[in-house]
Amino acid sequence: MLTARRRVMATAAAVLCGTLLLASCGGSDSGSSDGKTLRLWHYEGPDSAMGLAWNAAIEEFERTHPGVEVKFEEKGFEQIQKTAPMVLNSGDAPDLMEYNKGNATAGLLSKQGLLTDLSAEAAERGWDRKISASVRTTSQYDARGVMGSGKWYGIPNYAEYTMVFYNKDLFEKHGVAEPRTFGELTAAMDAFVDKGVTPLANAGAEYMAQQYLYQLALSRADRGWVDSYELYQGKSDFHDAAWTYGAETFADWVRKGYISEKSSGTKAEDAGVSFIRGESPILFSGSWWYGRFVAENKFDWGTFLWPDSAMTLGSGGNLWVVPKGAANKDLAYDFIDITMSRRIQNLLGNKGGVPVAADPAAITDPRAKGLIENFNTLAERDGLAFYPDWPVPGFYDVLVSETQKLITGDATPDAYLDAVQKAYDKGVPKT
Amino acid sequence: MSAVRRPAGRPRSAVLSRYPVLVALAVGALFMVLPFLIVAVNAVKSPAEYSAGGPLSLPDGLYLDGLKDFWERVDFGQKLLNSVLISGSVAVLAVVLSVLNAYAIGIGRIRGRAWVLAFFVLANTLPQEALVYPVYHLSKEAGLYDTRLSVVIVFTVIQAAFGTYLLAAVLGRFPREIVDAARIDGANAWQVLWRIVVPVSRPTLGVLLVFFFVWTWNEFLLPLVMLISNDNQTVSVALGVLQGQRLMDATMTNAAALLGVLPAIVFFLVFQRTLTRGIAVGAVK
Numbered sequence: 154m155l156t157a158r159r160r161v162m163a164t165a166a167a168v169l170c171g172t173l174l175l176a177s178c179g180g181s182d183s184g185s186s187d188g189k190t191l192r193l194w195h196y197e198g199p200d201s202a203m204g205l206a207w208n209a210a211i212e213e214f215e216r217t218h219p220g221v222e223v224k225f226e227e228k229g230f231e232q233i234q235k236t237a238p239m240v241l242n243s244g245d246a247p248d249l250m251e252y253n254k255g256n257a258t259a260g261l262l263s264k265q266g267l268l269t270d271l272s273a274e275a276a277e278r279g280w281d282r283k284i285s286a287s288v289r290t291t292s293q294y295d296a297r298g299v300m301g302s303g304k305w306y307g308i309p310n311y312a313e314y315t316m317v318f319y320n321k322d323l324f325e326k327h328g329v330a331e332p333r334t335f336g337e338l339t340a341a342m343d344a345f346v347d348k349g350v351t352p353l354a355n356a357g358a359e360y361m362a363q364q365y366l367y368q369l370a371l372s373r374a375d376r377g378w379v380d381s382y383e384l385y386q387g388k389s390d391f392h393d394a395a396w397t398y399g400a401e402t403f404a405d406w407v408r409k410g411y412i413s414e415k416s417s418g419t420k421a422e423d424a425g426v427s428f429i430r431g432e433s434p435i436l437f438s439g440s441w442w443y444g445r446f447v448a449e450n451k452f453d454w455g456t457f458l459w460p461d462s463a464m465t466l467g468s469g470g471n472l473w474v475v476p477k478g479a480a481n482k483d484l485a486y487d488f489i490d491i492t493m494s495r496r497i498q499n500l501l502g503n504k505g506g507v508p509v510a511a512d513p514a515a516i517t518d519p520r521a522k523g524l525i526e527n528f529n530t531l532a533e534r535d536g537l538a539f540y541p542d543w544p545v546p547g548f549y550d551v552l553v554s555e556t557q558k559l560i561t562g563d564a565t566p567d568a569y570l571d572a573v574q575k576a577y578d579k580g581v582p583k584t
Numbered sequence: 585m586s587a588v589r590r591p592a593g594r595p596r597s598a599v600l601s602r603y604p605v606l607v608a609l610a611v612g613a614l615f616m617v618l619p620f621l622i623v624a625v626n627a628v629k630s631p632a633e634y635s636a637g638g639p640l641s642l643p644d645g646l647y648l649d650g651l652k653d654f655w656e657r658v659d660f661g662q663k664l665l666n667s668v669l670i671s672g673s674v675a676v677l678a679v680v681l682s683v684l685n686a687y688a689i690g691i692g693r694i695r696g697r698a699w700v701l702a703f704f705v706l707a708n709t710l711p712q713e714a715l716v717y718p719v720y721h722l723s724k725e726a727g728l729y730d731t732r733l734s735v736v737i738v739f740t741v742i743q744a745a746f747g748t749y750l751l752a753a754v755l756g757r758f759p760r761e762i763v764d765a766a767r768i769d770g771a772n773a774w775q776v777l778w779r780i781v782v783p784v785s786r787p788t789l790g791v792l793l794v795f796f797f798v799w800t801w802n803e804f805l806l807p808l809v810m811l812i813s814n815d816n817q818t819v820s821v822a823l824g825v826l827q828g829q830r831l832m833d834a835t836m837t838n839a840a841a842l843l844g845v846l847p848a849i850v851f852f853l854v855f856q857r858t859l860t861r862g863i864a865v866g867a868v869k
Contacts, residue, residue, distance in 0.1 A: 198828065199657060226814040227657070229824035236809050239720050245730050245812050253829070360830075422832060429635045441830045449635045471829075 189221055191484040195251035196228045202444055202506030203311060203470075209500055210492045217491070221484060234258070241267040246476035249485035254291035254307065254472050256299055257546055262474070263306040264298030269475040271305040274486050280308055280493055283510035287537035288312050288469035290384075297582065301384040307472025310492045312507045313440045314467025314531055315364060316524075317459060322452040323350075323434040335372070335461040339411075345434060346410045353406070354424040354433035357417035357560050360542070361424055362403075363552040364466055365412070365437060366559075367541040370399030372462035379464065379538045385581060389544075391574040392567075400559065400566035407560050417560040439466070443524060444505040455520075458527050467537040469509065545580030620845075626838035627651060634835045650839035658822040659814070660843060666811075667801055667819040667847070670732055674739040675796040679789055681740060682747025687777050689748070690755025691763060701752055707745040712805050720809060730812040738806060743796045754788055755781065794855045801848045819844045 191214070197203035211223045226247075233252065240246055241262065252259055262268050275281045275292075284292065288309060295303030317338075324331055324341070327348045332338040345352040355361055371379075373395040381387030390396075406412050416424075421438070428436040429449050436442070437459070446454065459465050473492070475485045491497060498508040499515040507528050516522045531537060542549035555572050558564035564572070622639060627650060629643040654660065685704075689697045719738055720729070728734040758781065766780050782789070807818045823840045826833055 196825075196828075198833070227825060228814075229821075229827060230829045231824050231827055232808055232821065236812065239809065240812055243724055243729050243812075421830065422834070426635055426638070430638075439830070445831065449632055451636075 188481055188484065191221060191223045191249065191481055191488060192247040193223055193225045193249050193488065194228050194233070194247045195225075196230045196233055197251070199227070200444075202501050202504035205504045206310070206497050206501035206506065207492065210488065210497050213491050213494075213497070214488050218484070218487065223488075238262065238265065238267065241476045241478065244478065246478040248479040248481045249473060249475055249488055251471050252307065252474045254300075254309065254469060255543060256294075259291070259307050259472055259474060260294045260298035260300055263294045263304075264296070267477050268306045269477055269479065269482060271308065271475065271486075274489075275305045275308065278486070278490050278493075280489070281305070283493060284309070284469070285509070285532040285535075287467075287535050288509055288532065290537075290539070291469045292472060299385070299582070301380075307474045308489050308493070309469035309472050309509060310498070311470040311501060312467065312509050312528060312532075312537070313470055314507065314528055314537060315368065315437060315439045315459070315465050316456045316527060318428060318436045318438065318442065318446065318454060318456050320428070320431060320434045320450075320452055320454050322454075323431060327434075329434075331455075333457070333460060338460055342406075342411045342435075343409075350434060351410065351413045352433070352435050353412050354428050354436040355412045355416040355560075356419045356421040356424040357557045358419060358553065359421040360540075360549070360553075361421055361438060362412075362416070362556040362560060363541050364439075365406075366399050366403045366556060367538075368399075368437065368459050368462065368466060369402045370395045371464045371466070371538050372459065373398045374464065374538070376464075376535060383539045383544055385544070389574075389577060389581075391570040391577070396570055397566070400569050403556075404559050404562075404566050404569075407562075412560065414560060414562070417557045440507050440524065440528075447505055447520070456523060456527070458531070463534060464536045464538040465531065466540055467531065468539050470507075545577055548576060548580060551576040623838050623841050623845075626835055627842040629835050629838075631833065631835050639834070647835075650836045651843065654826070654836055654840045654843065658825055658840075660819075660822065662815060663817055663819045663822045664847060666732060666816060670735055670739070670807075670818060671797045671800040673736045674743060674800045675793045677736070677740040678743035678747055678796045679793050681744040682751050682792065683777070683782060683785075683789065685744065685748040686751030686755050687781060689752040691758055691776075691781060692773070697752070701749060704745045704749045704752075707742075708749065712742075716805065716809050719806065723810065730810070730816060732811065732816055735807055735810050735818075738810070739800050739803065743800065747792050747796070750792070751785070751788065754785065758784075790855065794852065797851060798848050801851075819847070 193211070195203075195207060197207065199205075199208070211225060215221065215223055228250075233250070237250075237252060237258075238261075252262070259268070271280075281289070290301050292300075292305050292307050292309060293303050294300050294306050319331070321331070327345060327350065329341045329344045330337065332341045342352040353365070355365065377387070378393075378395060382389045403412075407414060424433070424436060425438070425442055425445070427433045429446065431452055443456075473485075473489050475482055479485060493510060495510070495512055495515070498511040501508040502511040502516045502521055502525050503518055505518075505521055505524070507524060511525060513522065513525055513529060516525055542552055551573065555564065555569050559566065559569050625642065626634060626639055628646050628648060629641075630647040630649070633641070633643055633647070688694050689700060694700070715738070719734075723729045723731075723734040726734075728737075762780055762784070763776055766776050771779065801818075802820055803818075804820045804824075807821050808824065811817045811821060823837075823844050826837045826840055
């Protein structure tokens with residue numbers, strides 16, 4: 154009796170095991186160059202401006218390409234970051250995917266020969282004319298994989314830039330005038346400090362603190378300074394006027410209480426939430442917050458560009474890239490073309506994104522209009538200065554920890570600049 | 585977890601020592617349960633409530649859209665199926681493989697078993713990051729890249745390495761008289777294994793099965809690298825979809841975490857009795 158039961162169990166286990174194995178063999182469909190499917194990957198949330206615009210683009214594509222099926226898969230940012238070189242080197246590469254811009258990502262893949270050169274398509278379809286100069290920087294990579302010149306390997310649909318978000322209700326409540334110049338900004342921050350409110354939301358453990366500092370330096374810099382820092386077109390001296398001003402002013406602001414000393418360990422999410430909850434009157438950060446603020450802020454708020462600075466942080470957004478092994482490249486080009494069309498670009502703008510080629514007149518939402526007009530102002534004066542952590546691999550962590558020391562007072566501005574110079578010189582590619 | 589030890593024969597000190605232990609256990613349990621509670625609370629909160637009140641505030645009502653949206657967004661049913669398929673296959677196969685290995689080492693006492701065991705320990709200490717590229721290349725050559733089978737094979741081997749090491753130690757102390765008695769009765773090696781060793785060690789094997797299942801369920805890196813198509817992905821990889829480049833959706837991430845961990849907990853509770861039966865082989869009956 155017992156043995157019989159056991160035998161039944163054993164057989165059942167064997168059968169289960171066998172079916173599991175068989176089932177797990179199940180197919181992976183590799184790309185086929187039948188021109189009937191477009192395999193598309195991106196990692197934007199379905200409710201984000203990009204997600205909404207690209208869904209519309211997929212519909213448009215299927216309408217204009219009858220009989221072609223778009224097989225879209227939403228990926229995680231981390232998965233693409235970690236696995237892109239492996240996927241692109243296998244037979245399972247998609248026809249078109251979103252990929253992070255920059256030397257360490259798109260630049261590296263282009264150097265390894267895993268991306269398709271889009272120069273001819275960009276010229277023929279006019280993408281290059283739609284994309285302004287400082288946005289274009291992250292689309293082109295030279296033979297070393299360094300951005301700024303060379304062939305086109307990616308097309309951005311959107312851009313990003315930093316701005317001052319401010320809580321109008323809090324300004325009114327504390328009787329502080331809304332600033333338009335740098336002098337008025339510091340005066341407003343003084344007024345808040347007098348009322349016992351820390352004016353600036355900051356996140357010392359993440360990108361925000363270094364972006365404040367870089368913005369301060371940028372207000373004393375020009376395009377040549379940025380090009381030598383970001384694109385290695387010359388030598389960067391961190392003890393020059395701009396960097397020194399940036400580091401000293403930042404340290405000074407912590408001392409004056411504009412930035413909380415306690416913010417050395419906070420995350421960007423914390424800073425954003427403190428703005429949403431109406432605790433911080435001012436947040437200086439990127440357009441990526443815009444959609445969330447529209448959805449969650451329960452007070453009147455506005456944005457303006459960093460006052461009295463020709464340049465601010467920002468760049469083209471993530472890129473559409475066509476893998477070298479893509480099976481249906483022509484379909485991929487057609488899809489990019491649709492995403493660059495006025496209709497999709499305007500939709501992206503109306504949903505709170507920063508389109509690269511929209512018609513400002515077609516943007517109906519007044520706040521979104523302001524967002525895009527500010528961007529167009531920047532694009533016209535070639536004012537996108539990228540991000541401080543770009544030039545050197547691993548520089549982000551150096552900047553975070555050094556800026557933390559500046560906040561806690563463990564390092565003087567001079568020591569800060571020395572440390573950053575050392576890390577920069579060590580990591581900058583030798584030519 | 586049975587950490588309470590009663591010093592036999594000294595009732596007074598037993599009473600005295602019992603309360604501190606109880607308090608310590610209660611505090612320990614609180615620490616274990618608290619993160620889970622926070623996840624559960626935030627999973628049913630709306631994003632606006634989260635932004636307004638932070639992670640520790642209590643929600644006004646049940647907000648189940650986060651759970652529902654996540655389920656639909658990643659086709660969670662399919663991910664569950666994949667995870668069950670992979671973890672189930674790995675658990676069964678790894679236990680079978682471990683038993684066969686450990687039988688040879690622990691009871692068969694093959695020559696050089698110390699070296700073999702040392703090799704298995706080494707395999708255990710290898711970080712998975714080091715395996716990523718070799719496994720990627722091998723599976724690509726074998727045409728198994730982006731199949732669930734590749735992950736099953738890799739994890740069967742990884743889990744069996746640990747299982748072999750543990751079971752070999754357990755079977756090394758297996759009562760010889762039982763084996764000898766069976767031999768005298770005319771049982772061959774195969775019969776000794778299936779009729780004697782496996783039934784007697786069943787509690788240990790059950791524990792291993794549960795552990796292998798839960799461990800494989802929670803694996804992230806290798807499934808992330810090996811399972812490219814969304815149709816093949818596991819639950820833990822699907823959770824990664826929500827981590828954006830700069831923004832995170834805290835409430836939906838919590839909802840996803842809750843959905844991701846529930847099946848493992850259910851599995852754990854179902855097999856809990858197997859676990860409490862202990863990891864040691866039963867004595868001579």
